[in-house]
Amino acid sequence: MLTFAKVTLGYNGRHVLEDINLVVNKGDFIGLVGPNGAGKSTLMKAMLGLVKPRAGSISWRPDIPKIGYVPQSEHIDPIWPMRVRDVLHLTLCSLERPHFFHKKEHSRVRQVMEMIAIESLANRTLDTLSGGELQRVLLARALIIEPDVLFLDEPTAAMDLVATRKFLSMISDLHRDHGITVVIVTHDLQSLAHRAEYLGIIANGKLYFDQTDTMLTSGNLTEIYGQPMTVRKVDGRALIWADEITEKAGFRHV
């Protein structure tokens, strides 16, 4: 579906990621993780066609599919006086017909609001939503176009633990029930460990990519992150922690 062949990405003469080889197949659930500034968002932008490769090639086969994009909630400017239903309606209208003031509301808007359980938010404006609610609205907006691929850029960054868990469960359900290909970027490795089928870890300007079970070993993570990491399986789920984050920083994690 999507192939990266020896791709180099960067800005202003600086290479952020080099020699990226990656294949995304239909129906995959891929997690991309890495520390801040590692190039996760750059990689996602390249997948979305927003950043051109400096070397190598990025290709979609057979054609570019319908792409649903869920940005970080901070990306949305709350000054825009939009109700939740307007946001969904607008996205649909901008693709199907450009007019706004037609009276009949598309049944797809109601359908997606039910699917994501945001009917109660329909008449709320964006500035009145919590981080978790806004993220669900952005997910609904991405789903309204019935995408083949869903790209999520750090969707849980503004959420607490419970909201994060609920949101990622929703993504897993969508992937399982509707067969949507999912590519999710996050810095939270733990939350993706038992959900993503494939895991890409971005570190030191490189992408380490394989099946999640293969990637998640203490040895692999220690090598990639350059510090002691431990992975333990508990009830079939991986628990991951850094043994010593750094003694220079003056604290230990066990």
Next chain:
Amino acid sequence: MFDTLIEMYSFAFMQHALAVGVFGGGLLAFLGVFVHLRRIVFLGAALPQIVALGIAAAMLASINPVLGALIGGIAGILLLSVPGKKSYLPTSGWIGVAYAAGSSIAVILVALSPSPDGTVLRFFTGDILGTTRLDAIYAFWAAIGTAIIFRLFWSRIVLTGFDPVMSRTLGIRVHLWNALLFLCLGSGLAVVMNTAGGMLAFSMLVGPPAVAILLFRSFRAIVITAILTGVLAAFSGLTISFIHDLPGGPSMATAALVPIILVIPIKLIRTLKYRRS
């Protein structure tokens, strides 16, 4: 009172001034909603200066000043939208440079222009009472043209402003829709600047939409309120200027800004009520 109004607006120059105020003011008030929401008010401040430069250049070259204003507006928008991530000077810096350059060079061109001083200086200070029938027709068609464009392409123009990145992922050509919005903005500024000057143009662009945004959180209510406020400001400002023998343009500009002072207490009361609840 009614008789006074009828008598006042029986003069052709008042009718023309009112037409430019209503169509041009309403148009700029509407476009100002997008200027505020897109957070490009500084661009709105610089553009009238560049449009003035276009008018002054047109006068110097003895061509139609509206054409000069339009070319100035479009050139200004193109120039100010070019500096991007690769520029070490931030966009606001470029806008500041354009503002200063536009206003200073325009004055020099005015000094060099063979036209009488009063004719050219009106582009800076405004002389709404010197408006001609042709000016009113320009304002009318600019408003109609913009209304048609927005009626046809509302969702795309709004979506590309609201979330340009997501729009690009949907395959929407963001630059094209931005250009269309800016073309409408350039046209609106051109027709108002040509008769009423930069002060009135900028006041109409920022005042009425600010009132609407402070009062409402519904897009439709904001748009309608902004246009109505712009139209009412044009009418009331012009009427007061006639009765009290005040300059027309500044009176209309003040009328466009006064409602902001009136709505601030309403906004504060609403905020307090919301916090208490």
